[in-house]
Amino acid sequence: MSNHAALRLGKELSELQKNPVEGFSAGLVDDSNLFEWEVFIVGPPDTLYEGGFFRATLKFTDEYPNKPPVMHFLTPMWHPNIYKDGKVCISILHPPGDDEYGYEKSSERWLPIHSAESVLISVISMLSAPNDESPANIDAAKQWREQKDEYKKKVKQFVRKSQEEM
Template sequence: MSSTTASSSQTTGAARLLQRQLKEMRAAKDLPGISVGLINDDNVFEWEVILMINDDCKYYGGAYFRAHLLFPPTYPMLPPKMVFQEPVPFHPNVYPSGELCISILHRPGRDEHGYEHESERWSPVQTPETILLSVISLFGDPNDESPANLDAAKLLRAERETGDREFRRRCRRCVRESLGED
């Protein structure tokens, strides 16, 4: 089998898997706060996601964040990339560009920096559902130890250590923007 044929069949397999996973997520009744669809009906590798973050986390007042979940043709062997759209959440694990930094979306294998254990990184058993549930969990418990947004991490630490309220204020502003109030 030529590499082109192998690549084409792998892409077709990934597309079928993603179609099935999208259908299952749309039908799921136990995924409150998550809405998924395709950015373009002709491309199953690019999803639009809406996350409705509840009041019980750092994003006081609830928020609606839009993101794109971009799957490689080699999915599920390699992870997708998640990029938040405007307004980008003010969060220690979200780069100012909107790209999410979370262990389960890091390439499988050994971490060259020694920060993450292999079991924390991408595995083909992950699904879009497990990714999005992990992201919602991350809004409730941000990881400030390996931040993508240094300012957010510093302000979160200051809130924990001194009670400073600037992180909370920035999060509330972000929530208002996400709800179209700013």
């Protein structure tokens, strides 16, 4: 299985480098390991994250594409769907099958037809439209719902910090 995963990841990475998608770039953390990618996401225009530069990793198992990767932001983030340790929590990154809590349809969860590109596009979309129904960061979700101005201020601080770290 590991061989299949490595072949698929090599193909996906090569495709992304030949035909970059606006909003992010991806490469290997270490040239000898196809299973760990370093990603740079540019804060999407017309969002609170606009102008930010966010580093993240995508880690794949040798069961890819049957199992989803895990994504962690290395740049500190303030967002309802990102845990305080940087781990991203969105449906597409949840294992295939039914959600034991009934929040998500199985069609919203990971499917082998997804790719690193579809994950990154989903994450960019998540930055524009947080889902505060099942948050990973309760404090950020609460602030997003109840104190929009404070939330916006805090995100702007994180964006500024991301610019300084580049």
